[in-house]
Amino acid sequence: MSAPTIETKISEAIRARVATLPMASTYEIVWTDGPLPAGKQTYTPDPLTRYLRVTWTPNQTQRQFIGSNDPHRRPGVLQIDVFGTVSQGSARAIEVAGQVAQHFYTDLAMVFMGARVRVMKAPSIGPVFVDTHLQVPVLIELETYA
Numbered sequence: 001m002s003a004p005t006i007e008t009k010i011s012e013a014i015r016a017r018v019a020t021l022p023m024a025s026t027y028e029i030v031w032t033d034g035p036l037p038a039g040k041q042t043y044t045p046d047p048l049t050r051y052l053r054v055t056w057t058p059n060q061t062q063r064q065f066i067g068s069n070d071p072h073r074r075p076g077v078l079q080i081d082v083f084g085t086v087s088q089g090s091a092r093a094i095e096v097a098g099q100v101a102q103h104f105y106t107d108l109a110m111v112f113m114g115a116r117v118r119v120m121k122a123p124s125i126g127p128v129f130v131d132t133h134l135q136v137p138v139l140i141e142l143e144t145y146a
Contacts, residue, residue, distance in 0.1 A: 006074070006146045009115035011056060014078055014142070017110045018054055021103055023096055027052050027082075045083065047132045052100070053081040071145040075120075078104070078140040083133040090128045090136075097125045097136040104140045117144045 004012070018029060028051040030043050045051060058076040065071065080100050084093030101123040108119040119142060126137035 004113060006115060006144070007058070009112045009146075010058070010074065010076075010117055010144050013110040013112035013115055013117045014056055016112060017104070017108075018080070021052070022099055023052070026050070027096070029054060031055075045133065048085055048087075049083075050085060050088070050096075051083050053083060055079045055081075074144040074146060076142050078142055080138045080140070082136040082138065084136070086130065086132070086134060088134065090130075090134050093128060093134040093136045094125070097138050100138045101125055101140075104138075115144060115146055117142050 015031075018024075021027075021029070028049065030045075030051055030053050032053065032055040056076060056078050058074065060075075062073040062075070064073050082093050082097045082100060084090075084096065104119050104123050106119055106122050110117040119140060121141055123138050123140040126139065129135040129137075
Protein backbone atom coordinates (compact mmCIF):
# COMPACT_ATOMS: atom_id res chain seq x y z
CA MET A 1 0.00 0.00 0.00
CA SER A 2 1.34 3.43 -0.89
CA ALA A 3 1.85 6.27 1.57
CA PRO A 4 -1.05 8.72 1.98
CA THR A 5 -1.01 11.86 -0.16
CA ILE A 6 -0.26 15.26 1.33
CA GLU A 7 -3.97 16.10 1.09
CA THR A 8 -4.85 13.10 3.25
CA LYS A 9 -2.11 13.94 5.76
CA ILE A 10 -3.37 17.53 6.08
CA SER A 11 -6.96 16.35 6.53
CA GLU A 12 -6.00 13.78 9.16
CA ALA A 13 -3.93 16.33 11.13
CA ILE A 14 -6.95 18.66 11.22
CA ARG A 15 -9.40 15.87 12.11
CA ALA A 16 -7.23 14.78 15.03
CA ARG A 17 -7.22 18.31 16.48
CA VAL A 18 -10.98 18.78 15.99
CA ALA A 19 -11.57 15.52 17.87
CA THR A 20 -9.89 17.06 20.94
CA LEU A 21 -12.17 20.12 21.15
CA PRO A 22 -13.22 20.59 24.78
CA MET A 23 -16.92 20.51 23.89
CA ALA A 24 -16.64 17.34 21.76
CA SER A 25 -18.35 15.29 24.47
CA THR A 26 -21.43 17.56 24.57
CA TYR A 27 -21.69 18.73 20.95
CA GLU A 28 -21.97 16.31 18.02
CA ILE A 29 -19.26 16.91 15.42
CA VAL A 30 -20.57 16.75 11.86
CA TRP A 31 -18.08 16.94 8.99
CA THR A 32 -19.48 18.28 5.73
CA ASP A 33 -17.43 15.64 3.89
CA GLY A 34 -18.32 12.81 6.31
CA PRO A 35 -18.16 10.62 8.25
CA LEU A 36 -21.51 11.17 9.91
CA PRO A 37 -22.00 10.72 13.66
CA ALA A 38 -22.12 7.08 14.74
CA GLY A 39 -25.20 5.19 13.62
CA LYS A 40 -26.55 7.90 11.27
CA GLN A 41 -27.07 7.48 7.52
CA THR A 42 -27.95 11.15 7.01
CA TYR A 43 -27.77 14.13 9.31
CA THR A 44 -30.89 16.16 9.97
CA PRO A 45 -30.31 18.35 13.00
CA ASP A 46 -32.90 18.39 15.74
CA PRO A 47 -33.64 22.00 16.81
CA LEU A 48 -32.93 20.90 20.40
CA THR A 49 -29.50 19.46 19.57
CA ARG A 50 -26.27 21.43 19.80
CA TYR A 51 -23.62 20.50 17.27
CA LEU A 52 -20.50 21.63 15.43
CA ARG A 53 -20.40 21.57 11.64
CA VAL A 54 -16.83 21.29 10.34
CA THR A 55 -15.74 22.20 6.82
CA TRP A 56 -12.15 22.03 5.52
CA THR A 57 -11.65 24.12 2.37
CA PRO A 58 -8.21 23.89 0.78
CA ASN A 59 -7.18 26.93 -1.22
CA GLN A 60 -4.98 27.20 -4.31
CA THR A 61 -1.48 25.73 -3.92
CA GLN A 62 1.27 28.34 -4.22
CA ARG A 63 4.78 27.83 -5.56
CA GLN A 64 7.15 30.05 -3.58
CA PHE A 65 10.55 28.49 -4.33
CA ILE A 66 12.51 27.85 -7.53
CA GLY A 67 13.50 24.19 -7.17
CA SER A 68 11.22 21.56 -8.69
CA ASN A 69 11.30 19.53 -5.48
CA ASP A 70 10.99 22.49 -3.09
CA PRO A 71 7.87 22.60 -0.92
CA HIS A 72 4.72 24.38 -2.02
CA ARG A 73 2.54 26.46 0.29
CA ARG A 74 -0.87 24.85 0.75
CA PRO A 75 -3.24 27.28 2.47
CA GLY A 76 -6.83 26.68 3.44
CA VAL A 77 -9.66 27.62 5.78
CA LEU A 78 -11.14 25.43 8.46
CA GLN A 79 -14.65 26.59 9.31
CA ILE A 80 -16.30 25.31 12.45
CA ASP A 81 -19.89 26.45 12.81
CA VAL A 82 -21.23 26.31 16.35
CA PHE A 83 -24.94 25.46 16.31
CA GLY A 84 -26.63 26.19 19.61
CA THR A 85 -30.29 25.94 20.49
CA VAL A 86 -32.42 29.06 20.23
CA SER A 87 -33.57 28.54 23.83
CA GLN A 88 -29.93 28.49 24.94
CA GLY A 89 -29.41 32.06 23.74
CA SER A 90 -26.69 33.68 21.68
CA ALA A 91 -24.34 34.40 24.61
CA ARG A 92 -23.73 30.67 25.14
CA ALA A 93 -23.19 29.99 21.42
CA ILE A 94 -20.71 32.89 21.23
CA GLU A 95 -18.87 31.55 24.30
CA VAL A 96 -18.54 28.11 22.70
CA ALA A 97 -17.28 29.75 19.48
CA GLY A 98 -14.66 31.52 21.60
CA GLN A 99 -13.61 28.19 23.11
CA VAL A 100 -13.25 26.74 19.60
CA ALA A 101 -11.08 29.73 18.63
CA GLN A 102 -8.88 29.27 21.72
CA HIS A 103 -8.37 25.61 20.78
CA PHE A 104 -6.86 26.73 17.44
CA TYR A 105 -4.45 29.37 18.72
CA THR A 106 -1.92 31.23 16.55
CA ASP A 107 1.00 29.08 15.37
CA LEU A 108 -0.54 25.84 16.66
CA ALA A 109 1.11 22.99 14.76
CA MET A 110 -0.93 19.91 13.90
CA VAL A 111 1.17 17.03 12.60
CA PHE A 112 0.24 13.80 10.87
CA MET A 113 2.82 11.48 9.27
CA GLY A 114 5.31 14.30 8.83
CA ALA A 115 2.86 16.88 7.45
CA ARG A 116 2.80 19.99 9.65
CA VAL A 117 -0.34 22.13 9.45
CA ARG A 118 -0.03 25.54 11.13
CA VAL A 119 -2.65 28.02 12.31
CA MET A 120 -1.63 31.29 10.64
CA LYS A 121 -3.41 33.83 12.88
CA ALA A 122 -6.04 34.10 15.57
CA PRO A 123 -9.36 32.63 14.34
CA SER A 124 -12.18 34.97 13.33
CA ILE A 125 -15.61 34.63 14.91
CA GLY A 126 -18.50 35.73 12.73
CA PRO A 127 -21.91 37.12 13.58
CA VAL A 128 -24.75 35.06 15.03
CA PHE A 129 -27.27 33.74 12.51
CA VAL A 130 -30.70 32.71 13.77
CA ASP A 131 -32.80 30.03 12.08
CA THR A 132 -33.85 26.72 13.67
CA HIS A 133 -30.55 27.05 15.58
CA LEU A 134 -28.20 29.84 16.57
CA GLN A 135 -25.17 29.56 14.27
CA VAL A 136 -21.81 31.17 15.02
CA PRO A 137 -19.06 30.60 12.42
CA VAL A 138 -15.42 30.31 13.44
CA LEU A 139 -12.90 30.71 10.59
CA ILE A 140 -9.39 29.32 11.06
CA GLU A 141 -6.71 30.04 8.45
CA LEU A 142 -4.21 27.19 8.04
CA GLU A 143 -1.13 26.50 5.94
CA THR A 144 1.20 23.64 5.17
CA TYR A 145 4.50 23.61 3.33
CA ALA A 146 4.98 20.33 1.49
